[in-house]
Amino acid sequence: MKKKISLIGAGQIGGTLAHLINLKEIADVVLFDVVEGTAKGKALDISQSNSVDGSNTEIIGTSKYEDIKNSDVVIITAGVPRKPGMTRDDLLGTNLKIIKQVAEGIKKNSPNAFVICITNPLDVMVMALQIYSGLPSNKVVGMAGVLDTSRFRYFLSKELKVPVKNIESIVLGGHGDTMVPMPNHTKVNGKLLREVIQKEKLDKIIDRTRKGGAEIIKFLEKGSAFYAPAAAGVEMAESYIKNLKKTLPCAAYLNGEYGYKGIYAGVPVVVGKNGIEKIIEIELDNVEKNNFDVSIKAVKELFDAAKKIDKDLEK
Ligand code: A3D
Numbered sequence: 485m486k487k488k489i490s491l492i493g494a495g496q497i498g499g500t501l502a503h504l505i506n507l508k509e510i511a512d513v514v515l516f517d518v519v520e521g522t523a524k525g526k527a528l529d530i531s532q533s534n535s536v537d538g539s540n541t542e543i544i545g546t547s548k549y550e551d552i553k554n555s556d557v558v559i560i561t562a563g564v565p566r567k568p569g570m571t572r573d574d575l576l577g578t579n580l581k582i583i584k585q586v587a588e589g590i591k592k593n594s595p596n597a598f599v600i601c602i603t604n605p606l607d608v609m610v611m612a613l614q615i616y617s618g619l620p621s622n623k624v625v626g627m628a629g630v631l632d633t634s635r636f637r638y639f640l641s642k643e644l645k646v647p648v649k650n651i652e653s654i655v656l657g658g659h660g661d662t663m664v665p666m667p668n669h670t671k672v673n674g675k676l677l678r679e680v681i682q683k684e685k686l687d688k689i690i691d692r693t694r695k696g697g698a699e700i701i702k703f704l705e706k707g708s709a710f711y712a713p714a715a716a717g718v719e720m721a722e723s724y725i726k727n728l729k730k731t732l733p734c735a736a737y738l739n740g741e742y743g744y745k746g747i748y749a750g751v752p753v754v755v756g757k758n759g760i761e762k763i764i765e766i767e768l769d770n771v772e773k774n775n776f777d778v779s780i781k782a783v784k785e786l787f788d789a790a791k792k793i794d795k796d797l798e799k
Contacts, residue, residue, distance in 0.1 A: 488557075506539050572606070588617075652670065731754055
């Protein structure tokens with residue numbers, strides 16, 4: 485039987501997700517948006533590319549939650565993106581209300597789905613989504629680390645003139661300026677990164693990775709990145725649907741791992757048919773551990789601000 489992926493939000497990322505899933509024939513797609521015309525228009529447009537691309541998936545646009553019934557995966561991009569000068573945290577109040585509605589729609593119609601949140605501020609939105617929906621924490625996950633790692637690898641590949649596929653790496657922590665690129669867990673052609681790059685150059689790349697989203701917003705002026713975020717979301721959805729058991733950095737619920745309980749944070753996880761099947765604890769040196777702690781502190785502070793906006797988030 486064909487799999488079903490529902491995309492909540494048919495904006496820049498939602499539309500790109502639909503197109504990529506369609507091209508890769510991973511699943512049929514339901515594109516949902518409160519603006520029905522956007523969802524229907526994009527679904528029809530993508531469907532009309534099928535005879536050219538040879539894809540055999542079905543895609544529909546809707547603004548009715550019943551249509552997402554029995555989805556295998558739900559990917560959420562509903563919300564507002566950043567504009568120049570805004571931080572991800574500036575989106576908190578608006579996107580929290582949207583996530584509450586979305587969580588209710590998923591709980592009612594697709595409680596068994598693997599749910600991937602992309603809406604910012606990511607770590608707090610995914611935590612709120614899990615609480616509002618009541619879905620098991622191994623089935624509710626945030627996309628950030630795959631994108632942040634992809635940006636880090638890209639910048640390294642340009643600097644070192646090495647194909648990006650020859651660079652293994654990982655970025656941990658929250659999706660924000662406190663994210664934690666991990667040079668000690670990065671290899672280039674099998675060699676440790678620090679052996680092949682000067683410290684100043686590496687520091688610049690780490691800084692550029694942390695500000696990778698803002699660099700794009702400055703160019704676009706009217707919205708934020710969407711091609712790479714969509715590609716990252718698709719990799720996570722595909723690993724679940726095809727039980728690929730890939731190890732991917734995702735915002736996952738910690739239950740004692742890395743010394744934290746009851747909070748979402750970007751860590752390496754195995755994604756397979758049961759959702760998050762394992763959280764992998766890699767060894768952190770003092771600097772990395774300190775950076776990870778700073779990142780978690782920032783997420784906690786923002787979640788406290790979210791709790792002030794909506795008492796339903798108090799567990
Ligand atoms: P955009 O193109 O504005 O699309 C958002 C869509 O959500 C619009 O079509 C809206 O109509 C729709 N929407 C608004 N409210 C609702 C609702 N209640 N139910 C359903 N749909 C609704 O934004 P985008 O696609 O560029 O970005 C979407 C989100 O992803 C934003 O919050 C971004 O900040 C975030 N984002 C996250 C990352 C990460 O790496 C985590 C990267 C880039 C963007």
